[in-house]
Amino acid sequence: MSDQTGNTLPTDVPVDPAEALALATRVLDEVTPRFVEGVGAPGVQNKGARNDFATELDLELERRISDALREGTGLEVHGEEFGGPPVNEGTLWVVDPIDGTANYSLGIPTAGILVALVHERQPVLGLTWLPLLGLTFTSIAGGPLMENGVESPRMSDVSIRDVALGLGSLNTGARTTYPPAYRREVFEQLTLDAARTRKFGSTGVDLSFVASGRLSAAVSFGNYAWDNAAGASHIRAAGGVVTDLTGGPWSIDSPSLLAAAPRAHAEVLDTVRQLGEPGNFFEAGRRRSTPEPESPRPWLAGER
Numbered sequence: 001m002s003d004q005t006g007n008t009l010p011t012d013v014p015v016d017p018a019e020a021l022a023l024a025t026r027v028l029d030e031v032t033p034r035f036v037e038g039v040g041a042p043g044v045q046n047k048g049a050r051n052d053f054a055t056e057l058d059l060e061l062e063r064r065i066s067d068a069l070r071e072g073t074g075l076e077v078h079g080e081e082f083g084g085p086p087v088n089e090g091t092l093w094v095v096d097p098i099d100g101t102a103n104y105s106l107g108i109p110t111a112g113i114l115v116a117l118v119h120e121r122q123p124v125l126g127l128t129w130l131p132l133l134g135l136t137f138t139s140i141a142g143g144p145l146m147e148n149g150v151e152s153p154r155m156s157d158v159s160i161r162d163v164a165l166g167l168g169s170l171n172t173g174a175r176t177t178y179p180p181a182y183r184r185e186v187f188e189q190l191t192l193d194a195a196r197t198r199k200f201g202s203t204g205v206d207l208s209f210v211a212s213g214r215l216s217a218a219v220s221f222g223n224y225a226w227d228n229a230a231g232a233s234h235i236r237a238a239g240g241v242v243t244d245l246t247g248g249p250w251s252i253d254s255p256s257l258l259a260a261a262p263r264a265h266a267e268v269l270d271t272v273r274q275l276g277e278p279g280n281f282f283e284a285g286r287r288r289s290t291p292e293p294e295s296p297r298p299w300l301a302g303e304r
Helices: 017-037 056-073 101-106 180-193 203-211 225-237 262-275
Strands: 045-049 052-054 077-079 091-099 112-119 122-130 135-140 165-167 217-220 241-243 257-260
Touching: 017 056, 017 112, 017 122, 017 135, 056 077, 056 091, 056 112, 077 225, 091 101, 091 203, 091 225, 112 203, 112 225, 122 203, 122 225, 135 203, 135 225, 165 180, 165 203, 180 262, 203 217, 203 225, 203 257, 217 225, 217 262, 225 241, 225 257, 241 262, 257 262
Parallel strands: 077 091, 165 217
Antiparallel strands: 045 052, 091 112, 112 122, 122 135, 217 257, 241 257
């Protein structure tokens, strides 16, 4: 997709985007009661990192959502828990069955389901379901953003000094593209610059709140397509700006994401650029120039 603003719908998508969105909407509506029923599910599947785990319900929901999308469109699916084909080739669905799993396990309502249709490394459509907050968001490239089935107003050109700003995870291992010391410095500087900062523990919440005007901007230090693609679709549809943390064009394999209203985006980018290279914040000899590989999935047994 040549239009990095996401305001142009590609003509070579192998399915009708409106029909695909309608199908995905039905699928998420069908699994919502099970999502609500399972709140508080313990994290029983450890992915090998201290703060990274899945619940049994993650696995169940991903199977149900993926099977329905695959059957309904003939397209493959890449999910957070079971993986799938490369996300940077062709056209496929990306699915996060429970975004904000730690929140979900603790009964904190900022958790949801994220689905996006990705074509040639860019989202064509996105869905964010936040059942515990009573909110749904959908978008197709070209807009508009829909909230609870109603067209949402275009994003206001706000400043981070006027509306709160959302920040992603600060807790991660040192051997990452954006180490904890760098993330904390970004957090500290933006806390000084912004009217307020918020940390919801869910990328899907952060990005849909930017798209709907509840936040001025959001910073995601992660590079996973299932976290970022749906929200990027929403923000573009609402008239916002999506780049990586350097200000470069964003795609689903970018190492980070900065999403905001135009003025807020410029303000955050200016602050981030003044901090210099993330590599300056690494411990000596521990620099890593590429994102961490995907977390291990010990429950995989040769099938999706």
